[in-house]
Amino acid sequence: MANNAQNNGEKNESPKHTISVLVEHNFNALSRIVGLFSGRGFEIDSISFGHGQEPGLARITITTHGDEQIIEQITKQLHKIVDVHKVTDLTYEPLVERELALIKVYAPPSSRSEIMQIVNVFRAKIIDISPEKLTIEITGNQDKVDASIGMLRQFGIVEVARTGSVALKREFQGST
Amino acid sequence: MKESTESQEVKTEQQAQNEAGSSREMAGHEIFVETLRDVGVDTIFGYPGGAVLDIYNTLYDETKINHILVRHEQAGTHAADGYARSTGKTGVVLATSGPGGTNTVTGIATASMDSIPLVVFTGQVPTDLIGNDAFQEADIVGITRPITKHSYLVKDVSNLEKVIHEAFHIANSGRPGPVVVDLPKDMIKQKAQFRGIDSVELPSYKPVTKGHETQIAKAANMISEAERPLFYVGGGVTLGDASKELTKLAEKYNIPVTTTLMGLGTFPESKSQSLGMLGMHGTWYANMATTECDVLVAIGARFDDRVTGRLDGFSPKSKKIHIDIDPACISKNVPVDIPIVGDVKNVLPTLEKYMRQPEVDEWWETLNKWQEEHPLEVPQKDGVIMPQYMIEKLSEATKGEAIVVADVGQHQMWAAQHYTFNYPRSMLSSGGLGTMGYGFPAAMGAAVGNPDREVLCITGDGGFQMTSYELATAVEYQLPIKIAIMNNGYLGMVRQWQELFYEKRYSHSTMKSANPDFVKMAESYGAVGLRATTPEEVDPMLEKAMKVDDRPVVMDFVVDEEANCYPMVPSGAALYEMIESDEE
Numbered sequence: 001m002a003n004n005a006q007n008n009g010e011k012n013e014s015p016k017h018t019i020s021v022l023v024e025h026n027f028n029a030l031s032r033i034v035g036l037f038s039g040r041g042f043e044i045d046s047i048s049f050g051h052g053q054e055p056g057l058a059r060i061t062i063t064t065h066g067d068e069q070i071i072e073q074i075t076k077q078l079h080k081i082v083d084v085h086k087v088t089d090l091t092y093e094p095l096v097e098r099e100l101a102l103i104k105v106y107a108p109p110s111s112r113s114e115i116m117q118i119v120n121v122f123r124a125k126i127i128d129i130s131p132e133k134l135t136i137e138i139t140g141n142q143d144k145v146d147a148s149i150g151m152l153r154q155f156g157i158v159e160v161a162r163t164g165s166v167a168l169k170r171e172f173q174g175s176t
Numbered sequence: 177m178k179e180s181t182e183s184q185e186v187k188t189e190q191q192a193q194n195e196a197g198s199s200r201e202m203a204g205h206e207i208f209v210e211t212l213r214d215v216g217v218d219t220i221f222g223y224p225g226g227a228v229l230d231i232y233n234t235l236y237d238e239t240k241i242n243h244i245l246v247r248h249e250q251a252g253t254h255a256a257d258g259y260a261r262s263t264g265k266t267g268v269v270l271a272t273s274g275p276g277g278t279n280t281v282t283g284i285a286t287a288s289m290d291s292i293p294l295v296v297f298t299g300q301v302p303t304d305l306i307g308n309d310a311f312q313e314a315d316i317v318g319i320t321r322p323i324t325k326h327s328y329l330v331k332d333v334s335n336l337e338k339v340i341h342e343a344f345h346i347a348n349s350g351r352p353g354p355v356v357v358d359l360p361k362d363m364i365k366q367k368a369q370f371r372g373i374d375s376v377e378l379p380s381y382k383p384v385t386k387g388h389e390t391q392i393a394k395a396a397n398m399i400s401e402a403e404r405p406l407f408y409v410g411g412g413v414t415l416g417d418a419s420k421e422l423t424k425l426a427e428k429y430n431i432p433v434t435t436t437l438m439g440l441g442t443f444p445e446s447k448s449q450s451l452g453m454l455g456m457h458g459t460w461y462a463n464m465a466t467t468e469c470d471v472l473v474a475i476g477a478r479f480d481d482r483v484t485g486r487l488d489g490f491s492p493k494s495k496k497i498h499i500d501i502d503p504a505c506i507s508k509n510v511p512v513d514i515p516i517v518g519d520v521k522n523v524l525p526t527l528e529k530y531m532r533q534p535e536v537d538e539w540w541e542t543l544n545k546w547q548e549e550h551p552l553e554v555p556q557k558d559g560v561i562m563p564q565y566m567i568e569k570l571s572e573a574t575k576g577e578a579i580v581v582a583d584v585g586q587h588q589m590w591a592a593q594h595y596t597f598n599y600p601r602s603m604l605s606s607g608g609l610g611t612m613g614y615g616f617p618a619a620m621g622a623a624v625g626n627p628d629r630e631v632l633c634i635t636g637d638g639g640f641q642m643t644s645y646e647l648a649t650a651v652e653y654q655l656p657i658k659i660a661i662m663n664n665g666y667l668g669m670v671r672q673w674q675e676l677f678y679e680k681r682y683s684h685s686t687m688k689s690a691n692p693d694f695v696k697m698a699e700s701y702g703a704v705g706l707r708a709t710t711p712e713e714v715d716p717m718l719e720k721a722m723k724v725d726d727r728p729v730v731m732d733f734v735v736d737e738e739a740n741c742y743p744m745v746p747s748g749a750a751l752y753e754m755i756e757s758d759e760e
């Protein structure tokens with residue numbers, strides 16, 4: 001997943017989809033969902049799993065890509081899983097989407113101030129600092145996270161940890 | 177998180193305590209047997225072992241549930257599958273942990289591919305040993321996850337009753353399929369309240385049954401206006417018990433019907449509307465009808481690659497209507513114009529209500545001409561039993577009324593072509609997975625579930641040897657199965673492909689140098705063994721065989737070694753690009 005930014009060019013040939021799944025909170029359900037993707041040759045670009053609105057339910061957000069027929073199969077097959085309550089393809093809906101990334105980058109005094117400028121531009125935060133390295137926390141949609149990693153790459157990235165996207169449908173925004 | 181089994185389980189434990197006043201305390205193994213009775217189980221196919229000894233101890237005194245001791249868990253699973261296919265009830269398997277569970281895998285995958293309702297109970301090591309590589313431990317829920325509709329690992333004995341009810345409900349509703357329930361040894365020892373549950377509540381599982389009326393009306397209109405309509409009928413009509421509804425509809429409007437392997441028998445083949453089977457070894461006229469029709473109505477069928485051939489050449493002139501209970505089947509392989517999600521048993525009568533008589537006379541002229549010009553061939557050879565002749569003789573001897581269980585290979589396709597199937601749930605075969613070794617144990621299951629019907633297993637010398645050890649079971653339970661071995665000394669279908677596509681290089685496909693003497697083999701188990709090597713010997717052998725009613729009969733038909741099954745759509749070809757015979 002750390003390589004996401006590099007692979008993006010070739011990966012995004014077919015449209016990206018964000019699929020939200022409300023599911024029973026157990027490992028069997030999560031395994032079935034992941035197994036469905038590997039078993040049927042679908043792809044997962046990112047996946048996040050956490051508690052949903054009610055105890056006992058989990059919200060899984062999957063970003064994937066594929067043509068319309070593949071995405072239709074993915075949503076239908078997900079829906080067939082007994083533990084799955086609801087599957088929503090958020091791609092065609094207004095949505096709010098966020099990903100959090102922690103980026104550890106080489107930051108000797110000579111390049112530190114330039115890095116901090118980039119951090120400001122992306123409204124990111126520095127959450128750890130040592131004589132040689134900085135760890136940056138950034139939140140945004142996947143594109144923004146990709147872009148910030150792209151900008152920091154020239155300084156030498158030590159490690160990246162990304163959560164994968166989480167998303168919800170955007171509510172009514174007022175009439176125009 | 178590892179311990180986070182369904183959080184529902186916590187709730188039910190509380191419920192259980194609340195209701196404790198009206199319920200009885202029992203050990204898990206007693207709850208198990210009691211609940212099986214409650215859900216209507218009358219037969220279990222099983223094999224004991226360490227992890228399930230408590231259950232077997234309870235079964236020792238059980239009078240209502242019939243336990244069939246098989247000789248291998250794979251065969252037990254096929255037998256439960258054959259029982260389910262022939263009766264419509266859910267097949268039940270009981271196996272121990274570890275190897276007991278892994279032996280059921282092929283049977284579960286077979287059932288999964290053909291949507292057969294099974295509940296497979298496996299023993300498991302005690303919960304505190306799970307994950308420790310304990311003796312006879314295998315993660316059977318993990319191993320079977322991709323081939324089950326759902327699975328359970330019971331981690332709280334107070335949920336056992338509810339889990340069993342859910343498992344049976346899931347297995348045999350919507351699009352049916354196998355469910356695995358893994359039972360750790362401590363769960364079947366511990367005690368809990370038995371509550372006598374009578375309903376299942378699964379908020380996330382609500383299969384659609386009723387079709388969308390407007391869609392059905394639209395479909396009816398499309399069929400009514402068609403000039404060359406065709407019904408393409410699959411296993412969904414078998415599973416949905418909609419044979420009557422289908423037959424009524426097709427006869428009333430005189431619409432031709434072709435069935436898949438899984439749909440055989442749902443429309444009586446003796447009726448004039450029947451075109452037999454379509455697909456790789458379908459009839460010439462069924463495949464041409466599929467190619468030439470202008471409205472194709474897929475009813476409980478899933479456009480399998482063995483049916484469609486090359487997709488861009490499949491039914492290119494037709495508008496397509498697809499009726500299926502599983503929305504994921506619709507437009508998976510072939511895009512359709514009118515999808516109808518619903519239970520065929522509900523949809524077909526509604527379709528009938530909205531339909532008008534289409535103009536099909538001209539279409540029937542063409543179809544009749546095709547049937548005359550390109551019939552299925554029954555070749556003759558002096559002094560040699562031809563496979564097609566063998567099947568016709570079997571059809572005759574059983575008056576087309578047997579439950580036919582075919583294994584996998586050439587004999588399966590010949591059986592599909594040449595036996596006249598007039599009844600639903602009377603042709604059982606591993607269609608999706610193509611499991612060699614399925615036939616004979618599945619026939620045992622059919623015989624157990626249908627003591628009043630003739631059960632005929634058509635198998636090959638290769639496939640029979642994969643599960644022939646079950647002769648012991650069939651003899652023990654006095655199952656009068658007629659086993660017809662189409663003995664050509666080869667893995668016939670492999671040989672046929674090697675002949676046609678691999679320059680006759682018969683690499684590892686011959687069995688004849690070390691085939692057993694099937695007659696002696698049968699006799700050694702206490703079954704009846706018979707053999708026919710010439711056409712003249714067939715009738716007398718069949719006559720002898722049909723008289724036996726207290727044990728299995730093995731009939732060794734020594735047939736032509738290198739006969740090929742035609743018509744054949746070569747892999748990668750379109751349905752209309754059939755090879756019709758050797759001469760081409």
